[in-house]
Amino acid sequence: MPTVKMYTTAVCPYCIRAKQLLKAKGVEQIEEIRIDTDPAQRQHMMETTGRRTVPQIFIGDTHVGGHDDLVALDARGGLAPLLQG
Numbered sequence: 001m002p003t004v005k006m007y008t009t010a011v012c013p014y015c016i017r018a019k020q021l022l023k024a025k026g027v028e029q030i031e032e033i034r035i036d037t038d039p040a041q042r043q044h045m046m047e048t049t050g051r052r053t054v055p056q057i058f059i060g061d062t063h064v065g066g067h068d069d070l071v072a073l074d075a076r077g078g079l080a081p082l083l084q085g
Helices: 013-024 039-049 067-075 079-084
Strands: 004-008 030-034 056-059 062-065
Touching: 004 013, 004 039, 013 030, 013 067, 030 039, 039 056, 039 062, 056 067, 062 067, 067 079
Parallel strands: 004 030
Antiparallel strands: 004 056, 056 062
16 A cells, blocks of 8 residues: 555644545555644645645645545545555
8 A cells, every 4th residue: 555645734624534534445554744833844735735725645646635635536436546556
């Protein structure tokens, strides 16, 4: 399974929902990068994704997007193959 990385903050309900969905799909480990405690990581996230909101989710080298993007990817059957690598 490819590495799953998620930019988050401490009080983000969409981050929690995204983590729940990923865990339900068999993801055991999520690398969380807290942008509320590390301004340099926030800047890096914005430069990399072009977005300011969290969560921002990466599966391997693929930028999935935010929570709604993750749910849409799952609904059209694209999440499981991405998680399988």
